[in-house]
Amino acid sequence: MYQYDEYDQRIVDERVAQFADQTRRYLAGELTEDEFRPLRLQNGLYIQRHAPMLRIAVPYGNLNSKQLRTLGHIARTYDRGYGHITTRQNVQFNWPRLEDVPEILDQLAKVQMHAIQTSGNCIRNVTSDPFAGVAADEIVDPRPWCEILRQWSTFHPEFAFLPRKFKIAVNGAKEDRAVIRVHDIGLDIVHNAAGELGFRVLVGGGLGRTPIIGEEVAAFVPWQQILNYCEAILRVYNLHGRRDNAYKARIKILVKALGVPEFARQVEEEFAHLKDGPSTLTQAEIDRVAGRFNDPVLSALAQDAGYRARLAEDKAFAAWARRNVRNHRVQGYASVVLSLKPYGVAPGDLTADQFDAVAELADRYAFGEVRSTHEQNIVLASVREADLFALWQEARAIGLATPNIGLLTDIISCPGGDFCALANAKSIPIANAIQDRFDNLDYLFDIGELEINISGCMNACGHHHVGHIGILGVDKNGEEFYQVTIGGDQGNQTTLGKVIGPSFAAAEMPDVISSLINNFIDNRQDDERFIDTVRRIGVESFKTRVYAERTARLEAKEIAHV
Amino acid sequence: MSDIIKNGRVHADEWTVLRLAEGDEAATIALPAGRVIVPLAVWQARREELLPKAEAGVLGVWLAGNENPAALTADLSALPLVAVDFPKFADGRGYSIATLLRTRLGYGGELRAIGNVLRDQFFFLLRCGFSVLQPQEGKYTPAQLDAALASLNDFSEPYQAAVDRPEPLFRRQSRRPLQGEAA
Ligand code: HEM
Ligand code: SF4
Numbered sequence: 001m002y003q004y005d006e007y008d009q010r011i012v013d014e015r016v017a018q019f020a021d022q023t024r025r026y027l028a029g030e031l032t033e034d035e036f037r038p039l040r041l042q043n044g045l046y047i048q049r050h051a052p053m054l055r056i057a058v059p060y061g062n063l064n065s066k067q068l069r070t071l072g073h074i075a076r077t078y079d080r081g082y083g084h085i086t087t088r089q090n091v092q093f094n095w096p097r098l099e100d101v102p103e104i105l106d107q108l109a110k111v112q113m114h115a116i117q118t119s120g121n122c123i124r125n126v127t128s129d130p131f132a133g134v135a136a137d138e139i140v141d142p143r144p145w146c147e148i149l150r151q152w153s154t155f156h157p158e159f160a161f162l163p164r165k166f167k168i169a170v171n172g173a174k175e176d177r178a179v180i181r182v183h184d185i186g187l188d189i190v191h192n193a194a195g196e197l198g199f200r201v202l203v204g205g206g207l208g209r210t211p212i213i214g215e216e217v218a219a220f221v222p223w224q225q226i227l228n229y230c231e232a233i234l235r236v237y238n239l240h241g242r243r244d245n246a247y248k249a250r251i252k253i254l255v256k257a258l259g260v261p262e263f264a265r266q267v268e269e270e271f272a273h274l275k276d277g278p279s280t281l282t283q284a285e286i287d288r289v290a291g292r293f294n295d296p297v298l299s300a301l302a303q304d305a306g307y308r309a310r311l312a313e314d315k316a317f318a319a320w321a322r323r324n325v326r327n328h329r330v331q332g333y334a335s336v337v338l339s340l341k342p343y344g345v346a347p348g349d350l351t352a353d354q355f356d357a358v359a360e361l362a363d364r365y366a367f368g369e370v371r372s373t374h375e376q377n378i379v380l381a382s383v384r385e386a387d388l389f390a391l392w393q394e395a396r397a398i399g400l401a402t403p404n405i406g407l408l409t410d411i412i413s414c415p416g417g418d419f420c421a422l423a424n425a426k427s428i429p430i431a432n433a434i435q436d437r438f439d440n441l442d443y444l445f446d447i448g449e450l451e452i453n454i455s456g457c458m459n460a461c462g463h464h465h466v467g468h469i470g471i472l473g474v475d476k477n478g479e480e481f482y483q484v485t486i487g488g489d490q491g492n493q494t495t496l497g498k499v500i501g502p503s504f505a506a507a508e509m510p511d512v513i514s515s516l517i518n519n520f521i522d523n524r525q526d527d528e529r530f531i532d533t534v535r536r537i538g539v540e541s542f543k544t545r546v547y548a549e550r551t552a553r554l555e556a557k558e559i560a561h562v
Numbered sequence: 563m564s565d566i567i568k569n570g571r572v573h574a575d576e577w578t579v580l581r582l583a584e585g586d587e588a589a590t591i592a593l594p595a596g597r598v599i600v601p602l603a604v605w606q607a608r609r610e611e612l613l614p615k616a617e618a619g620v621l622g623v624w625l626a627g628n629e630n631p632a633a634l635t636a637d638l639s640a641l642p643l644v645a646v647d648f649p650k651f652a653d654g655r656g657y658s659i660a661t662l663l664r665t666r667l668g669y670g671g672e673l674r675a676i677g678n679v680l681r682d683q684f685f686f687l688l689r690c691g692f693s694v695l696q697p698q699e700g701k702y703t704p705a706q707l708d709a710a711l712a713s714l715n716d717f718s719e720p721y722q723a724a725v726d727r728p729e730p731l732f733r734r735q736s737r738r739p740l741q742g743e744a745a
Contacts, residue, residue, distance in 0.1 A: 005737055007719050018716050022682060030706065031682075038652050039682055121652070151721040151731070157689035158661050158724065161654025227722075227730075238658045273666060278729045279722065285732045291739040 001062040001369055002147050003292050004112045011154065012109045015116060019043050020102035027099070041120035042160070043105075044090075051095045053419070055118040056108060060128035060146040060170070061089035061372040061379075065359035068370065070111045072355030074104055083355065085340060085348040087412060087463055088167070089127050089372040090118055094419050116154060121162045123153035123234070127169045129177040130371040130379045133295060136329045140189045140197065142172035144290040145226070148281065152227050159234050163241035164249035166234070167206075179374060181205045181214045181494035182466060184251045185233060190220065198222045203233060203263070204255035207460035211496050212252045217264040223286070225271075227279040232270035236263070296367040296382060301332025304385035319441065320392055320403040332385055336366075338378040338395055339402040339410065343435050346428040347413040348376030357398040365391045374463075375412055375451075377405065408450045408517070409435045412463060416456030416473060417480070423456035425473025425480035430454055430509050437510035438517075447517060450530045453488070466490040468531045469516060470497045471509070482509055486516065486542055487534045500543045504550075511553060512546055519545040564699040565707055566674075567684070570714055572707050575696065579624065579645065579676055580604065599624050599645050599676070602633060609637070616640045624676060627655035631663045638669045646692075648677035657690045664691035664725045681710040688714060691725030 004012070019039075026036040040046075044055035056071070063071075071091055075083045078100045084092045096104060108114055118125050126146045133141045149168060153159070159166070169183040180186025186202035198220045205214025221229045237251045255263045311318045326335040338358065340348050350358070358378060362370050365387045366380035373379055378400070383391060395401035404410045411434065414420065416427025431454055438444055453467025457474075464470035470485035481503035488497030504512050519542050520530050534542065566575045577597045582588065588603040599622040605612060615621035622643030625631060634644065644663060646656040656675065663669040674694040675687045681702070687695055702710060723730040731737070 003740055007721075007731060007735065007737060010719060011717060011721070014717050018713075035651070035680060035682070121654075154721055155686075155717060156722050156724075157686035157720075158657045159654070160686050161652050161657065161683075163654075235658050235661075239655055243653060243655075277723075278733060282732070288732070288737055288739050294740060 001064055001293060001295075002059070002143070002289070003294055005292065008151075009109075009112070012112070012114045012116075015043075015114060015155075016102065016105045016109050019105060023098065023102055038120055038161070042117055042122055043101075044115035044118035045098075045101060046119065047421075052098050052101065054093045054096050054101060054104065054115060055086065056091045056093070056113060056115050057118045057125045058090050058113075058372050059150050060126055060132065060143055061130050061374075062143070063370050063372065064111075065362045065368045065370075067111045067113055068355050068359035068362065070107055070113065072352045072359070074107065075350075075355060076352035078104055082349050082351045084346070084415065085350065085372045085376045085378070087374045087376060087414070087461060088118075088125060089130075089374055090125060091372070092415075094415070119165075121164050121166075122160050123156060123162075123166045123168065126150050126153070127167070127178055127183075127374065129171055129173055130373040131177060131326065131335055131381065132172060132371075133293075134328050134330075134333075134335055134381045135173050135177075136327050137174040138172055138329065139174065139191070140172040141290075142170040142178075142189060143293060144286060145172070145187070145189065145223075146170050147289050147292075148227070148285070149230070152230070152279070156234075159238060162234070162238055163243045164246065164251075166237075166251065168230070176491050176494075179463070179466065179490045179494065182207055182211075182463070182490075183214060185230065186214045187226070192220045196222060199226050199229075201229065201233075204252040204260075205494075206250050206252045207463055207465050208250070209247055209458045209460075210250075210252065211460065211465045212256065213494055213496065214252075215255065215260050217255075217260060217267060224281050225275055227281060228274040228277060229267075229271055231274055231279065232267045235270050236266045240266075298330040298333060298382060300330055301384065301386075303332060307385040307388055310389045314389075316403075317389060317392055319445070320401055321388065323403040323405045323407065323445075324401070325388060328382060330382075333382050334385055334388060336380040336383050336388070336391060336395075337373070337405045338380065338400040339404055340377050340400065341404055341410050341435070342399050342402045343409070343439055344432055345399075346415070346418075347411050347431055350378075354398055354400065357394075358400070361391060361394060375410065377410070403441065404444060406449045406451070407444045408438050408447055408452060408513075409444060411435065411452045411454060412467065413454040414456050414459075414461035416454070416462075420456060420461075422459060423473060424458075424475040425456050425482060426506070427454045427456040427462060427471075427473060430471060430473075430482065430506060433506075433510050434513050437514065447521070448527065448529055451490075452513070463490070464488070465496045466494060467497065468529075468534070469513065474503050476503070480506055482506065484512060484516075484546075486539060487531065489531055498539050500539060501547060508550065508553075511549070515546040515549045516542055564696060565702075565704070567695040567707070567711065567714070568693065570711060572704070572711070577622065577643065597621070599643060599674075602626070602629050605637075606633070613637075613640060616642065622672070622674075624674075625659060627653055627659070629659075631659050631667060634663075634669075635667055638663075638667055638671070641669075641671055643672040643674060644669060645674040645676045645696075648675060648679055651678040651680045651683060657686060660687075660690040660692055661725055665728075681706075681713045684710065684713045685716040689720065689724040689726045 046053040169178040172189040182205040188200040201218040202214035371379040413431040417423035454471040455462035455464040483503040485497030588607040624645035
């Protein structure tokens with residue numbers, strides 16, 4: 001992964017000093033609440049239900065074992081013994097004390113980490129494909145480009161006080177695993193007809209209250225110009241984005257209001273002035289940044305016979321390998337997903353001891369490096385096939401080997417009402433109740449690939465719109481209810497789900513999911529995935545089934561009470 | 563009279579900022595004596611009358627966040643001072659306006675940030691080309707303002723190009739590749 005040089009380190013160190021002073025002035029009453037808010041937010045610090053919530057940046061999801069150990073230490077020393085992987089690949093702590101934050105940042109800086117721009121109305125942490133650099137379908141490794149964008153956006157003086165948050169995601173593979181279509185800017189690395197490298201630029205995607213899929217504003221921006229082009233987009237947005245209404249302040253609203261052609265025209269006009277300017281990238285700079293990624297140099301290994309023998313012999317191992325192990329671009333290696341979705345745990349949570357244990361696994365089996373995923377899991381990018389069995393046994397011992405990646409129980413969930421002050425309803429207990437209902441592995445495998453996404457309110461931190469099944473917490477007269485969407489999808493065919501009808505009480509949710517699944521099983525053709533069946537037969541039959549079974553349940557209950 | 567920050571030091575200010583109150587007419591409002599910074603609307607309504615004052619160095623113009631700096635294109639060489647107003651410190655349009663004035667429109671005179679200007683924005687404001695920072699009168703005590711000078715240098719080597727350092731870090735400094743560096 002990227003190694004800081006002296007300049008990177010100095011910026012982070014100077015930030016620690018700056019924020020320590022800002023916190024001191026706030027606590028001394030020199031900074032008002034209003035003045036401190038954007039400053040702490042740009043440092044990932046929210047004031048939440050229980051305590052400040054601190055969001056630590058994990059640039060494009062890359063972490064090394066030293067950093068994992070520091071996160072474990074922070075969880076143990078300053079929090080309640082756990083941390084949380086978010087849908088933006090960051091790490092979040094729910095219980096630090098404000099007074100401790102400068103010290104936490106100081107410890108993070110020592111392992112090349114920080115909390116810069118993980119929140120607030122600025123350019124947020126850049127996200128990407130967790131399999132970057134090792135995916136078999138990769139066209140170009142997106143990480144150096146993410147790092148270049150990270151540096152460009154860090155304390156960008158013109159764009160520190162935007163109308164609203166701003167998220168950039170980069171994809172470099174055939175299959176989009178970075179959900180670029182629901183980002184303010186989505187960058188797809190492509191080659192043009194002449195074989196030159198550049199970026200297809202999508203703008204105006206986002207979920208939240210007004211979910212919108214990003215639209216193409218440029219089919220091809222040469223790589224040299226990408227910072228200039230992004231600057232043009234940001235300037236148009238900074239000058240013309242709405243500031244009168246926070247709900248209408250995202251760039252997607254501006255793009256919609258102007259229309260894509262007019263928005264693109266304004267960007268082009270701005271870009272014409274910036275093109276070939278000093279921020280134009282050079283091959284030397286790309287090479288330098290790429291060269292600071294100390295990736296292991298892998299050469300193809302013979303396929304491991306022992307691995308294949310184990311697969312044949314051990315059913316549990318084979319099940320795990322099928323779900324949690326992915327092909328690697330180099331023969332003899334594989335990528336492994338550690339599941340942070342065992343039964344009964346908040347999706348994405350890791351205990352302090354698990355942070356340390358994952359660091360240990362990374363050191364022993366994965367060149368000391370891991371990735372966080374927006375599905376709230378952890379990836380070991382490069383593992384020798386020969387090590388997979390031993391790795392599996394150890395991962396199992398620490399509870400991170402549930403063979404459910406991509407299955408119904410691999411639920412994405414925001415922290416919801418248990419932690420978040422904005423929530424309309426709880427999320428985690430719903431996730432747990434569904435996991436509980438579907439705890440039979442054979443049945444899970446049979447159901448096949450299925451994504452359930454849960455958000456506790458319309459801010460959509462759990463990306464419910466793009467879940468095959470989306471669950472949204474809503475408030476009805478002070479009571480918690482849940483609205484269900486189906487047919488959402490992420491990736492190359494990103495789609496927003498459709499609401500199936502009136503919302504449900506928390507206790508009904510496992511039954512609702514069962515009805516959806518049963519309808520799918522009854523209608524599925526061959527090995528169709530849930531989402532494919534929904535696409536083929538439409539929402540109506542699911543809707544009918546869910547509400548019919550619900551009525552039957554309610555009637556049965558009434559009869560039982562007579 | 564408020565204090566301003568210029569060239570890394572605190573100075574007593576010599577200018578008065580004119581703001582239109584409800585019912586004030588740009589065309590008729592009386593100008594205060596001495597050096598004055600007028601709203602764009604006043605400038606546009608009375609350009610003929612005010613141009614000699616600008617040329618004499620005693621009249622400047624301020625822009626609101628929703629005003630296009632290109633409205634001043636023809637006048638920038640005559641104006642000794644242009645100010646940009648920050649109605650709220652979290653309203654970041656002024657950063658882009660300043661950048662445009664400096665890089666696109668070639669403005670070389672005094673560029674002043676007025677309104678809700680806070681210490682914690684100083685570094686960004688300077689980077690976007692402001693040469694004078696004017697916090698609201700009474701916002702800071704003299705001692706606080708002196709202490710605030712430290713914020714001018716929050717970061718020694720920023721990454722990206724901006725007005726104050728028009729080349730990005732990768733062009734200003736030779737940054738080393740990984741080889742040969744102790745891990
Ligand atoms: C607990 C404190 C949190 C608060 C107060 C919070 C607040 C918000 C708000 C207000 C929005 C909507 C922004 C808008 O549309 O303009 C939002 C969106 C989002 N949040 Fe959170 N959030 C929190 C935690 C999280 C966590 C833990 C995650 C990840 C698990 C997360 C991931 C996201 C994502 C991915 C979106 C984007 C939706 C989109 O694409 O527009 N947030 N959050
Ligand atoms: S979706 Fe709502 S409840 Fe969930 S974390 Fe985001 S703001 Fe909080």
